[in-house]
Amino acid sequence: HQHSAFVHGHHGDREIFLDYREKAPGAATANMYLDASGNVIPKASIVGYRAIGVPGSVAGMVYAERNYGRLTLEKVMAPAIRLATDGFVLTDEEAGMLHDSILTQFPASRKIFQRDGNFYKSGDTFKQPELAETLRRIAARPEDFYQGAMARQIAQAVQQGGGLITANDLAAYTVKERKPIDIPYRGFEVINSPPPSSGGVTL
Numbered sequence: 001h002q003h004s005a006f007v008h009g010h011h012g013d014r015e016i017f018l019d020y021r022e023k024a025p026g027a028a029t030a031n032m033y034l035d036a037s038g039n040v041i042p043k044a045s046i047v048g049y050r051a052i053g054v055p056g057s058v059a060g061m062v063y064a065e066r067n068y069g070r071l072t073l074e075k076v077m078a079p080a081i082r083l084a085t086d087g088f089v090l091t092d093e094e095a096g097m098l099h100d101s102i103l104t105q106f107p108a109s110r111k112i113f114q115r116d117g118n119f120y121k122s123g124d125t126f127k128q129p130e131l132a133e134t135l136r137r138i139a140a141r142p143e144d145f146y147q148g149a150m151a152r153q154i155a156q157a158v159q160q161g162g163g164l165i166t167a168n169d170l171a172a173y174t175v176k177e178r179k180p181i182d183i184p185y186r187g188f189e190v191i192n193s194p195p196p197s198s199g200g201v202t203l
Contacts, residue, residue, distance in 0.1 A: 015191060016068065019176040020060020022053030025164035026172075047102055049163030054173050062142040063175040077139040084135060087127030095122045106161070146170045 033044040045051050065073050090098075098120050103109040110116055112128065120126060137150060144150045151170040158165040182191040183203050193199030 015180050015182075017178045017180040017193060018060055018064055019178050019194075019196070020056035020063070021196060022056050023169075023173065025054055025166065025169045027164040027166070047105075049158055049161030052158055052163050052165060054165055054169045056173060056175065058138060058142060058145045059173055059175050062138075073142065074139050077135055081132050081135045081139070084128040084132035087125040090120055090122055090124050090126050092122040094126075095120050095124065098126075146173055 031038075032050065033041055035041050062073060065071070065076055069076065098113045100113075103113045112130070114120070134150075138145055141148070145154075147170070151167050155165055155167040155170060178194050180191045181194045181200055181203065182189050184190075190203060192203050
């Protein structure tokens with residue numbers, strides 16, 4: 001699923017904006033979500049393997065921690081790893097969300113989030129051991145996500161599902177520090193995200 005992610009903060013007297021939004025794979029084309037007649041294929045850009053952009057969240061959060069954080073990556077990630085390992089008790093709402101029909105469409109999500117049809121119920125404990133192992137690998141060597149065995153696994157899985165991401169796409173991903181945009185407003189300085197985010201439209 002395509003996802004945009006940004007970090008904005010202060011470092012001394014300097015405003016910082018990190019852009020680690022997802023990027024289109026190198027093989028993406030302008031018409032990839034159109035049918036032969038030029039009509040938009042419903043949900044093609046948001047559901048399925050061809051909707052996946054090159055992910056930036058791992059690179060962005062690692063960049064933020066290494067350049068501006070005070071803790072180690074291992075310490076920062078430990079609570080998430082523990083939560084994935086030990087699980088948490090599902091509320092009515094959370095259990096209901098796991099009944100989503102989109103999750104049913106793909107074998108991996110159907111297995112992980114729906115127990116292959118034995119749907120989770122309110123009060124069940126939801127554990128994600130595979131996610132915990134992935135997070136441990138990232139904590140130990142985050143570069144592997146983009147330039148190692150994990151990158152190759154990601155690319156292979158996406159391509160097997162009909163998506164476009166390659167190992168080269170992952171290796172080429174970079175985080176960008178951008179200058180935030182700001183406007184004066186009633187005696188305040190309002191700071192927001194620059195393009196490609198919608199911060200300018202908001203301002």
